[in-house]
Amino acid sequence: xxxxxxxxxxxxxxxxxxxxxxxxxxxxxxxxxxxxxxxxxxxxxxxxxxxxxxxxxxxxxxxxxxxxxxxxxxxxxxxxxxxxxxxxxxxxxxxxxxxxxxxxxxxxxxxxxxxx
Amino acid sequence: xxxxxxxxxxxxxxxxxxxxxxxxxxxxxxxxxxxxxxxxxxxxxxxxxxxxxxxxxxxxxxxxxxxxxxxxxxxxxxxxxxxxxxxxxxxxxxxxxxxxxxxxxxxxxxxxx
Numbered sequence: 001x002x003x004x005x006x007x008x009x010x011x012x013x014x015x016x017x018x019x020x021x022x023x024x025x026x027x028x029x030x031x032x033x034x035x036x037x038x039x040x041x042x043x044x045x046x047x048x049x050x051x052x053x054x055x056x057x058x059x060x061x062x063x064x065x066x067x068x069x070x071x072x073x074x075x076x077x078x079x080x081x082x083x084x085x086x087x088x089x090x091x092x093x094x095x096x097x098x099x100x101x102x103x104x105x106x107x108x109x110x111x112x113x114x115x116x
Numbered sequence: 117x118x119x120x121x122x123x124x125x126x127x128x129x130x131x132x133x134x135x136x137x138x139x140x141x142x143x144x145x146x147x148x149x150x151x152x153x154x155x156x157x158x159x160x161x162x163x164x165x166x167x168x169x170x171x172x173x174x175x176x177x178x179x180x181x182x183x184x185x186x187x188x189x190x191x192x193x194x195x196x197x198x199x200x201x202x203x204x205x206x207x208x209x210x211x212x213x214x215x216x217x218x219x220x221x222x223x224x225x226x227x228x229x
Contacts, residue, residue, distance in 0.1 A: 042223070
């Protein structure tokens with residue numbers, strides 16, 4: 001059974017710093033890995049999706065990397081802003097013959113606060 | 117484009133009552149999911165569906181039922197509500213394939229008292 005762990009559970013940094021959020025998973029036979037953002041009382045918004053054959057994906061100030069062999073992914077946020085404050089969730093989709101239908105396995109998230 | 121819409125947003129139930137959480141998506145996605153999120157925890161999969169007429173259990177299905185009569189709708193039924201079902205429920209949808217990101221609704225916050 002896949003287990004996804006996110007470290008740290010919480011992080012508070014001054015505005016403008018670059019930061020890294022970590023995600024590890026126990027079963028490397030994944031279909032893809034997704035990073036989500038969750039604001040208080042809101043749903044999840046997909047930030048980046050990395051296919052199992054890829055090493056990284058970039059969107060604006062966000063860069064996500066994937067190392068399947070070691071079971072790790074990182075989310076790098078450059079030049080952090082107060083608007084980046086949210087909970088960031090990592091999730092894996094395990095490979096199967098159904099096109100990835102089995103749903104996502106989530107970590108508990110990293111609660112990020114960017115101080116103005 | 118509405119995406120994934122869940123109703124209601126909030127609900128308080130008494131122990132033993134039943135209710136249906138509604139979920140509809142307008143993106144013509146084959147796959148739909150129900151998750152629950154407890155405080156400080158990640159999301160856990162309750163049920164999923166790969167298309168109309170096809171549903172399957174996820175990690176925590178006990179106490180819930182689903183149906184999928186159309187591509188758009190995937191309601192979640194709670195029978196005989198229990199305090200352990202107090203949670204935030206999220207519906208999600210996606211297309212098949214390794215590049216298909218998941219789209220989530222805004223959630224339903226359910227309290228069972």
